[in-house]
Amino acid sequence: MLKIKNARVIVTSPGRNFVTLKIETEDGLTGLGDATLNGRELSVVSYLTEHVIPCLIGRDAHQIEDIWQYLYKGAYWRRGPVTMSAIAAVDMALWDIKAKAANMPLYQLLGGASRKGVMVYGHANGENVEQTLEEAQKYKAMGYKAIRLQSGVPGLASTYGVSKDKMFYEPADNDLPTENIWSTPQYMNSVPKLFQAARDALGWDVHLLHDVHHRLTPIEAGRLGRDLEPYRLFWLEDATPAENQEAFRLIRQHTTTPLAVGEIFNTIWDCKDLIQNQLIDYIRATVVHAGGITHLRRIASFADLYQVKTGCHGATDLSPVCMAAALHFGLSVPNFGVQEYMRHTAETDAVFPHAYSFADGYMHPGEAPGLGVDIDEGLAEKYPYARAYLPVNRLQDGTMFNW
Template sequence: MKISEIKVFVTNPGRNFVTVKVCTDEGVYGLGDATLNGREMAVATYLEEHVAPCLIGRNPQDIEDIWQYLYQGVYWRRGPVTMAAIAAIDMALWDIKGKVANLPVYQLLGGKCRQGVTVYAHANGETIDDTLDKVAECIEQGFKAVRLQTAIPGLKETYGVLGDKKDYFELQGNRPLPPEQEWSTAKYFKLVPELFERARERFGDQVHFLHDVHSRLTPIESAKLGKMLEPYNLLFLEDASIAENQANYELIRQHTTTPLAIGETYNTIWDCKDMIQNQWIDFIRVAATHAGGITGVKKISDFAAVYNVRTAPHGAPDLSPICFAAHAHLNTATHNFGIQEFVGFGNEACQKIFKHDFKLDNGMIIVSDAPGLGVEFDEQQAEQYQYKRSYLPVSRLEDGTLWHW
């Protein structure tokens, strides 16, 4: 069996997705997700111009060798564009291997460690009451864990809360440029402890709570927030601070016992090595699409297991159902899996393009037993939804200083 063709599709059924199809001379093909939000075309070009020509004629069964060829065999290693491209190829090769073996990918990874993948839902509200009502809806739907985000009074927009806007395209308005948002740590600190105090008063301990800071705080501010939230027993506090300097989390860890999670923008084990081996974090949140695919995430997961760090893969709506499937198989077969972020199966258009039989049951995803990843891609449907340039917002302090988003 040889790789005969590699196709790259950029489609936009509400969000931009970059999909890779690796075809073989025996008619078996595999699918991968290469989406990089706001830089989709950079990855598509990297795949078409630099990756695909190097892989034609190679044996798709040689997954590890191809992964190393694309990672170690180039002078410019790492980075989001490179690793998203590697990820898509890697997922597609696992998909092919599963189809050839007539087994779901989780069986190739060692089989089931659990019967279902526990997920957490999002409850985003304009007010605390609004957020808590949405928590109640999530509990009624069977979720055992919910992330709580609330708009901050005094700021026009808040991360996780789009107001009357349905997506980032609307947020950008008529100018397809990054929208800009204000940030105030002082106003944020007035809101968050009250949010979780009232959540525990209303729901008790029947559900796990999570919260995403989205890297808005300095390390000492994160330490302070973690300390304030200790009475409310969060499952984890996500992205409390930027950790390009990984030692930032040593400072945070010294001051709070609130569990810490980070990693959705990480591309390799080197981005989180120190935090894992020093046990400064409790959950590593790398996404298969951004961290080198199934092979890349498995390397990170196995390393994290040595230090009692669990996985909690990123699951934003800018990751396609193919990445969702890769996570479902990884989570099913990974012993130190913790929890999976879940934002639904996508809109109607998305479900027409990406077809699968994954099921949500009582707060858990039940993995597909179809051979490979268990996702099909409708090329004709995809062609109906053309790429539309989009950006995530830019954040500034109230005095105009550029800040972390």
């Protein structure tokens, strides 16, 4: 038995907020789990501190599946981003401990490597097509095999995915929500022009991706997907809000552009119909928001039955702890597709020293036991929590819309 002696939550903000759970066993082993929920961080802190941690003390850290079921079924109130982020943090930390106890990197404990490295994609963005392609050339020169393209929309003051800081885009930008203005017709007119120019400038030996960010109706998404077919996108992400999984059937009827969705999904139930009806090509659920490694493996195994691949969310609100977990997961699962990789700042990397690395378009979690990530608690204390919200969207007539 590897008895849990203590667990506590560490909140730090080295450029943005992170919530980290640290579990300690009586044998002196420690494990880290990411519990960051962008814009709602303190909700998860409270859930962990007040409701979850008291239930962990004295339990056997080796019983990962049983503890997962206990926290999911035992709470009665299931699912939701707060609950599942808290469970994910516990799950990550316990896998970290188990792999350290076995003295092996986590991916070995998950069945070993299924590939030499994890292909990642970077984010190229600009206020116009020319700036976006200039950034894309930089990523291509760095060795990236896959690049997401986002560009400003003529006539709109701001657009999702476009930022002043190109390498370290952080959407949670204000201590109260920033309000953006949106126009679907202007957007629909601009995107095909971006990808036509991109193929002319970048060629055909790099994968190109695009994020709609839930802003189209199914029929609008079908039209955009069809318009983009000549440019052979790797995927079109979050084309429409996915609460209604059946909506993707209408998109499928109108385009062969591959579809990806799921970064805000919490459980397998959010994507069950999408996967079994083969309405998507990539599932983007992530370790921290979908209940940890234990549950994400379940989603991936189910998806593999229907030839749906993984494409896990990897924005800067996932700490290096979660990025490491995603890389161990991605290296091990047979139906891996691609991993999003938004580079953390030097300040964040200093707080979370890690073993993972990037080279020639691929990442590897490294060979350190466990997740291969630590936290410098003394340095973390120097970066106190700072409230930050994600933006909101309104249409040009003032109607509240999807951000």
